[in-house]
Amino acid sequence: MARAQFSAETSGGGAFVRQPNRFTGRVTPDSTSPPGGGPDEHDRWPLEADRYRLIWCRACPWAHRARIVRGLLGLDDAISLGTVDPIRDERGWAFALDPDGFDPVLGVSFLSEAYLATDPDYTGRVTVPALVDTLTGRVVTNDYPQLTLDLSTEWRRLHAPDAPDLYPAGLRPEMDALMAEIHTDVNNGVYRCGFATSQEAYDEAFRALFARLDALSERLAGQRYLMGDTITEADVRLFTTLVRFDAAYHGHFKCNRHKLTEMPVLWAYARDLFQTPGFGETVDFDHIKRHYYGTHREINPSGIVPLGPDESGWTTPHGRG
């Protein structure tokens, strides 16, 4: 069997099994801690503007979600942003884009320093996104699905007055089910294709991925967004995978039944979102390609980054809405 990109997260059958999220603190107005205090007995941190820092990598789809949701809700001034270099070596995510290689707020060179300051025994992968407390340097959460839902629900007091409701209460049961399917087959499905170390595991992930994309195409043929007429978090989650599809997943992860540009409904839907304020300007195809092709050396040993595909189509009219 092929060597795994992440051996600790690969099953005996060659399937990629993603590690659980280590830090699951939540910032919430229900915290019983005072401003400036740490987490309460339920790991709830006080809701405060200008205290927490979102660490993201422009290449990472899970972190990209948080970056988009933060912007759509008008939380840019309340939560600062730190950006790691898209290329990571065995030392993990580095603040190599910052002057002198230090995050100017946290004062660290590697995200691992914040992880280890929080849990000195941590041995898993150090991942983005991470929400870090700037007062103590501790990681509040790297639980990416809960983080974005909390930005919508728990951070409401700090939203812009015209912030959209990305997680409407009445839609949650249907949205949760849909987002779970999208997570398994699409968001994580592309990784299950790319990191499979057996033909069987790859075949299964590939079939589930494209069956789900076909179903989503059908759904989106009759409505502008996944939940109807307005953008929700479900769209953000699908977008961050679709926008990487042709640049990374089609080639690097062998998700190649079709390119996004060959799936007309999904391609128009993705362009529609790309051209919506808060989406396209957060996309960095250079970081995306350099991260995937340059970092996963078990599946791309040369580290050569492809020059294509042509990205000019993203700004062409989408004809939706």
Ligand SMILES: N[C@@H](CCC(=O)N[C@@H](CS)C(=O)NCC(=O)O)C(=O)O
């Ligand atoms: N926190 C999640 C998902 C976030 C995630 O996987 N982020 C990627 C970037 S897309 C990461 O930080 N990977 C660390 C690495 O490649 O070592 C996990 O632990 O699997």
